[in-house]
Amino acid sequence: MGVDLKTEYLGLQLRNPLVAGASPLTASLANLKALDDAGIGAIVLPSLFEEQIVHEESQVGGLGDIGAESYGEALGYFPPMDNYNTGTDHYLELVRSASESLSTPVIASLNGTTDRGWVRYAKCLEEAGATALELNIYLLATDAAVTGAEIEERCLNVVRAVRAEISLPLAVKIGPFFSSIANMARRFEEAGANGLVVFNRFLQPDIDLESLTVVPGLELSHSFESRLPMRWLAILRDQVKCSLAATTGIYSVEDVIKQILCGADAVMLASLLLRHGPDAVAGLQRRLSAWLEENEYRGVRQMRGSMSLAKVPDPSAYERANYVKNLVAYSGPHI
Numbered sequence: 001m002g003v004d005l006k007t008e009y010l011g012l013q014l015r016n017p018l019v020a021g022a023s024p025l026t027a028s029l030a031n032l033k034a035l036d037d038a039g040i041g042a043i044v045l046p047s048l049f050e051e052q053i054v055h056e057e058s059q060v061g062g063l064g065d066i067g068a069e070s071y072g073e074a075l076g077y078f079p080p081m082d083n084y085n086t087g088t089d090h091y092l093e094l095v096r097s098a099s100e101s102l103s104t105p106v107i108a109s110l111n112g113t114t115d116r117g118w119v120r121y122a123k124c125l126e127e128a129g130a131t132a133l134e135l136n137i138y139l140l141a142t143d144a145a146v147t148g149a150e151i152e153e154r155c156l157n158v159v160r161a162v163r164a165e166i167s168l169p170l171a172v173k174i175g176p177f178f179s180s181i182a183n184m185a186r187r188f189e190e191a192g193a194n195g196l197v198v199f200n201r202f203l204q205p206d207i208d209l210e211s212l213t214v215v216p217g218l219e220l221s222h223s224f225e226s227r228l229p230m231r232w233l234a235i236l237r238d239q240v241k242c243s244l245a246a247t248t249g250i251y252s253v254e255d256v257i258k259q260i261l262c263g264a265d266a267v268m269l270a271s272l273l274l275r276h277g278p279d280a281v282a283g284l285q286r287r288l289s290a291w292l293e294e295n296e297y298r299g300v301r302q303m304r305g306s307m308s309l310a311k312v313p314d315p316s317a318y319e320r321a322n323y324v325k326n327l328v329a330y331s332g333p334h335i
């Protein structure tokens with residue numbers, strides 16, 4: 001008898017925990033079908049951005065209270081997105097056709113940082129047939145006059161505003177820079193999140209020394225980066241009831257297994273799929289089944305969270321004591 005790869009995420013039953021994370025790969029119906037055929041558990045579409053919605057609304061003059069008047073930058077230049085989601089109409093069409101033609105759940109994605117009128121698009125995505133919605137709050141606090149408490153309230157208000165628009169399951173993709181991630185996780189849940197996606201991977205700009213300009217730095221992730229979500233999933237697992245998904249640096253079956261052991265209900269793949277294409281899914285799924293079988297697990301649900309902070313014999317390994325132990329234990333050629 002085979003092992004059971006099924007998992008529950010956002011109240012949805014997924015055939016397995018492998019989810020295609022938001023990226024340009026999930027922008028084409030052909031890729032979505034290939035992912036579906038390869039057996040992916042669910043798909044997150046690339047985000048529709050607040051700035052994009054506001055910009056488009058300003059172009060057609062239908063501003064209403066969507067909020068464009070208060071966005072200097074949105075009224076100006078917005079980058080062409082021909083290879084990305086190419087605009088709200090195209091995006092809604094992608095949601096519609098994907099939901100109709102795929103057997104796997106289709107999670108639409110909104111990306112924004114205010115609770116203004118743009119959040120009404122959440123309703124449009126629901127009406128277009130999305131199975132669930134992922135809200136990415138990509139907010140970097142840079143103003144020294146704004147307190148952490150204000151930033152937290154702002155993030156929570158975005159979630160409340162989107163929640164009020166839809167009855168779909170709602171996942172919130174959060175960053176790792178809150179002072180108390182566990183407290184924020186709980187408050188996101190109270191604000192209406194059915195799941196948290198841990199974590200946003202903030203892109204780090206670079207400096208071009210020739211032109212002395214700041215240049216965007218989009219590099220695909222590496223496997224070692226998966227330690228950040230892994231540790232926090234372990235910490236969050238027993239402190240929130242909502243679903244948890246891991247994103248960042250998940251490449252190998254070992255990466256997948258570790259995230260689930262720590263508490264992930266779903267594991268998101270973006271860089272892996274951008275590097276190797278949809279075909280990477282089938283192998284990962286096969287290896288996950290084989291590992292479960294070899295290690296005598298009945299399925300994913302049984303192993304999920306079994307190495308969370310509350311379950312491991314030495315919780316300090318996830319906490320500060322581990323830090324001290326590691327520093328003291330370091331040895332290298334020069335010491």
Ligand SMILES: Cc1cc2nc3c(=O)[nH]c(=O)nc-3n(C[C@H](O)[C@H](O)[C@H](O)COP(=O)(O)O)c2cc1C
Binds near residue numbers: 045268272
């Ligand atoms: C080219 C590219 C485009 C992305 N676009 C989005 C997006 O539209 N919305 C979003 O929430 N995340 C987006 N992401 C972030 C990924 O979904 C993912 O969270 C991140 O890349 C970390 O996962 P990975 O290590 O598997 O790449 C993008 C990532 C890449 C590399």
